[in-house]
Amino acid sequence: MNTHTKVSTVQRIESVLMEEISVGELSPGVRLDETGLAERFGVSRTPIREALSRLTAQGILVPGEKRGVFVAEYSRQELSQIFEAMHEIEAACARIVSQRLNLLARSEIEAAQTECLAAAQAGDRAGYLRANEAFHIAIYQATGNPYMEEIATEFRRRTGPFRAKKFETKDDLIRSAESHQALIDNIFSEDSATASNGMRTHMTESFMQTLKVN
Amino acid sequence: MNTHTKVSTVQRIESVLMEEISVGELSPGVRLDETGLAERFGVSRTPIREALSRLTAQGILVPGEKRGVFVAEYSRQELSQIFEAMHEIEAACARIVSQRLNLLARSEIEAAQTECLAAAQAGDRAGYLRANEAFHIAIYQATGNPYMEEIATEFRRRTGPFRAKKFETKDDLIRSAESHQALIDNIFSEDSATASNGMRTHMTESFMQTLKVN
DNA sequence: CGGCAGTATTTTGTATACAAAAACAAAAGT
DNA sequence: ACTTTTGTTTTTGTATACAAAATACTGCCG
Numbered sequence: 089m090n091t092h093t094k095v096s097t098v099q100r101i102e103s104v105l106m107e108e109i110s111v112g113e114l115s116p117g118v119r120l121d122e123t124g125l126a127e128r129f130g131v132s133r134t135p136i137r138e139a140l141s142r143l144t145a146q147g148i149l150v151p152g153e154k155r156g157v158f159v160a161e162y163s164r165q166e167l168s169q170i171f172e173a174m175h176e177i178e179a180a181c182a183r184i185v186s187q188r189l190n191l192l193a194r195s196e197i198e199a200a201q202t203e204c205l206a207a208a209q210a211g212d213r214a215g216y217l218r219a220n221e222a223f224h225i226a227i228y229q230a231t232g233n234p235y236m237e238e239i240a241t242e243f244r245r246r247t248g249p250f251r252a253k254k255f256e257t258k259d260d261l262i263r264s265a266e267s268h269q270a271l272i273d274n275i276f277s278e279d280s281a282t283a284s285n286g287m288r289t290h291m292t293e294s295f296m297q298t299l300k301v302n
Numbered sequence: 303m304n305t306h307t308k309v310s311t312v313q314r315i316e317s318v319l320m321e322e323i324s325v326g327e328l329s330p331g332v333r334l335d336e337t338g339l340a341e342r343f344g345v346s347r348t349p350i351r352e353a354l355s356r357l358t359a360q361g362i363l364v365p366g367e368k369r370g371v372f373v374a375e376y377s378r379q380e381l382s383q384i385f386e387a388m389h390e391i392e393a394a395c396a397r398i399v400s401q402r403l404n405l406l407a408r409s410e411i412e413a414a415q416t417e418c419l420a421a422a423q424a425g426d427r428a429g430y431l432r433a434n435e436a437f438h439i440a441i442y443q444a445t446g447n448p449y450m451e452e453i454a455t456e457f458r459r460r461t462g463p464f465r466a467k468k469f470e471t472k473d474d475l476i477r478s479a480e481s482h483q484a485l486i487d488n489i490f491s492e493d494s495a496t497a498s499n500g501m502r503t504h505m506t507e508s509f510m511q512t513l514k515v516n
Numbered sequence: 517c518g519g520c521a522g523t524a525t526t527t528t529g530t531a532t533a534c535a536a537a538a539a540c541a542a543a544a545g546t
Numbered sequence: 547a548c549t550t551t552t553g554t555t556t557t558t559g560t561a562t563a564c565a566a567a568a569t570a571c572t573g574c575c576g
């Protein structure tokens with residue numbers, strides 16, 4: 089449960105499942121099976137149960153009414169509510185960043201945007217998904233507040249499988265990468281209202297596009 | 303793990319520990335002991351381990367470097383960062399409520415405030431702590447967004463033991479309850495900027511007072 | 517053919533056992 | 547007296563066993 093240098097079986101299982109969920113390999117609504125996973129990972133049920141229990145404690149999995157655990161799924165309304173909360177967090181992050189931007193954080197955001205543009209120009213979808221996440225995470229880290237980062241990242245993870253569906257064509261990637269520039273300009277404007285409103289605009293567009301493909 | 307009508311041993315243990323942590327009975331930094339808890343609850347180590355693991359997954363407990371789990375504690379700086387994040391969430395909640403306040407939510411907030419005033423006038427500290435939490439939770443629920451409610455409640459839980467220390471005398475209770483009135487006026491003003499700025503003022507005062515006693 | 521009861525199977529929650537790692541205490545060496 | 551080594555105890559992580567609950571399947575009856 090608490091090894092620092094050696095990753096415990098529980099941690100390993102938890103990480104693998106989390107990754108599969110966040111990239112959509114394990115789709116919302118899918119049932120996870122203790123004994124099947126025990127065979128898959130070559131361990132007893134004990135660490136499987138612990139990993140599954142930890143993931144339910146984090147809301148990533150949800151228990152069935154009587155039995156079974158399932159990958160959390162969201163209705164259209166729930167997704168709207170999640171986006172609303174995410175919208176507020178992202179706007180707050182943008183405001184905080186605009187008020188305390190330092191050279192290092194600024195260069196990290198710009199480097200992340202450079203990666204986004206490169207992946208988009210190359211039509212590399214998987215690379216773009218990664219670069220897009222890294223771009224947003226650079227903004228959260230620029231807040232200098234790990235708790236803001238943690239919440240924002242958690243919302244990103246929850247919406248990840250749904251947002252990913254809006255990136256299909258090379259044009260989709262390019263359009264998204266280019267929209268980051270306006271966002272950066274707003275955040276770097278040193279005006280907190282401009283920064284948070286710029287992020288609100290960006291998140292509203294993201295939400296509208298996500299609704300279209302889900 | 304997922305019984306709806308019957309509370310499992312794991313859930314029971316988790317709830318009891320969570321409650322003890324949030325009221326400060328289990329202080330930050332205290333070590334929790336599997337075998338001691340197994341004796342205390344009259345069960346084997348298995349459900350204890352699962353409950354402890356779930357609480358570490360939620361950040362409520364933290365693993366030691368090599369062994370043991372401890373109630374999470376926060377430095378002054380960490381507490382500041384948590385308050386900053388909490389401040390943003392609470393301001394966002396106030397803004398959302400001011401934009402969509404309905405009669406039921408309004409009456410629930412006012413009823414919660416009535417309870418606060420009564421507990422304060424009676425000098426009932428424990429009652430006031432409960433009523434104060436219920437007041438803020440009524441605001442979160444008035445957002446109509448369970449995700450906003452969830453995050454805000456989580457921050458309240460994290461800061462609970464620290465905030466509780468500022469309520470010692472009857473005067474402390476009365477002052478706090480009276481400060482809610484300004485907050486309510488701002489939220490009910492139907493102006494979202496007034497609502498969020500009112501909440502920012504309230505949270506800033508709460509933070510300053512909390513720093514004084516911690 | 518549909519519904520019900522009984523049986524078999526699967527899933528879940530927990531207890532217990534075992535082995536490895538970490539911590540502590542005592543003894544031996546310098 | 548201090549340090550190192552060895553032995554003992556405690557803690558941790560996992561496997562296995564057991565019992566209870568839930569579900570699926572089959573056969574019988576109206």
